[in-house]
Amino acid sequence: MKPELGALIGAVAVFTFFAVQSEVFRSARGVANWLDPASTLGIMAVAVALLMIGGHFDLSAGVMVGTTALTVGIVAVEFRQNLWVAIAVALVVALAIGFSNGWLVTRTGLPSFIITLGTFLMLQGLNLGLTKLFTSTVTVGGIDDVPGYAAAEWVFASRLSVAGTEFRVAILWWVLFTALATWVLLRTRFGNWVFATGGDEVAARNVGVPARRTTITLFMTTAAAAWFVGVTLAVRLTSVQANTGIGQELIFIVAAVIGGCLLTGGFGSAIGASLGALIFGMTQLGIPYLRWDADWFYFFLGAMLLLAVLTNRLVRRYAEAAHR
Amino acid sequence: MSGVGGGATQSPPLLELRDVGKDYGSVIALDGISTTVRAGEVTCVLGDNGAGKSTLIKILSGVHRPDRGELLLDGRPVAFGAPRDALDAGIATVYQDLAMIPLMAIWRNFFLGAEPTRGWGPFRRFDAATARETTRRALAEMGIDLRDPDQPVGTLSGGERQSVAIARAVHFGARVLILDEPTSALGVKQAGVVLRYVAQARDRGVGVVLITHNPHHAYPVGDRFLLLNRGRSLGSFAKGEVDRDELTRLMAGGAELDQLTHELERPPS
Ligand SMILES: Nc1ncnc2c1ncn2[C@@H]1O[C@H](COP(=O)(O)OP(=O)(O)OP(=O)(O)O)[C@@H](O)[C@H]1O
């Protein structure tokens, strides 16, 4: 009963489908191309999957990518700070938002859906309002003119040459984060607590699991992932739009669900979420490679999501077959 | 040996309640409750729906603090601020349907909240191999034979899950084991299996608190019976002091049951 099994079959099927029909898709260059959107999405999807396994959603995860990217730009360019200072400030901002989400959810007992919807709307307003206030436009630019850029570019936006093809370093980070998240989930106490908190919070607390701390840590992890991706975007693009990240939060959840996460929590995997992101990346680039209309992309994604949700339901039925 | 007669028990009981009471707002859920739990004995708490049984175990397990009265552990007054405090004092609770997390493997459930670790610092990790093996062994010691410790708890039957939970509490050195209606959702056969594990735990010297509304389950295994009715005690009896029918009558409120029996009788035709 591996959560990621469905996503693995899906990923192989999607790859085969496009690889058979498109030479570009299966070339090294093509692989590097479709791994790129998969990597930044994957980093977020892994964190969102952990949170979902822990029983919660974060609708502010997308806009937080924008918030952190804008913070980097504003602190570095408008306040003339070293880029690394700006990156550190953005991390503090992200962790504070994550903590606030987690704290509100655990204190009020309200659905995380509604709490983070509030955070989402507030951040959307702040992103636009503050960007306009500081730059009088809706863009922060010139991040590459700031001291510290070269080192930051090396960490967040360099390219690695493998057998003559250039791959973005984000792919490497994505693989590392997936491995780390998998290890934490399956091989640490914290991972056990994540499954337990999402599976049945009251039961978990009754046997001494610090459920509240676990939940807050998960929200902060999601925020930290948003920070990482936000910094990556800011350094890569060197200018950030005020509406960056908005709408992505649902894509993260879709990837996690395709990867086998139950909407009700307590079940899922980090590798699954990464495979979900991979399916997303392959489809996003595979469809234009086949010269199909881009509209098909969303149809395809929706179909994958439905299929995944139906499969996940069977898993839950099986696991709870004898319940009560 | 379980001291059924209770004559030779000079040491203070493991756990003692003295005039304990608890209110929920204006609802008096419990009032004036006194009883004892001794090592190697089973104290049964009997009562109808809403009698206050669950409230009582929530006090014992540190979920609630009593509003009145005293809780004594080894003869000394204690106040539990959280379930963790009660656990650390050796009081383990198995809740009726909140005992386990259905989607998690048996061995993960078994060690939940008390995971063994190896390594140090950032490399400290959950020792899964030890956890798996210990689970299998601990269950086998209690005579519970499970095919695969990796199967999710949700695939176990209700009786199996109660048994695993009891084995877990015993394994972690519980001195007092509280069971909230472990048999209420079970058929006759499965209830028998669970009661057998209760007796096993008792024979290992654990003080057991068994909550039930079924005197037929309580009587064979119990050494002491605390009867609750609408938050008040109808008495705390040693086994020698009551018989099963008496227990049943007291539980249903005595006269009320006679009345009911009368009403339900077929009219003579
Ligand atoms: N959290 C609460 N808030 C208010 N009243 C409560 C609460 N919990 C229990 N009560 C009330 O306290 C009384 C005792 O309830 P309790 O759950 O302890 O009974 P019980 O003996 O466990 O019943 P059952 O056999 O149905 O489980 C009931 O009248 C119940 O309505």
Ligand SMILES: [Mg+2]
């Ligand atoms: Mg109850």
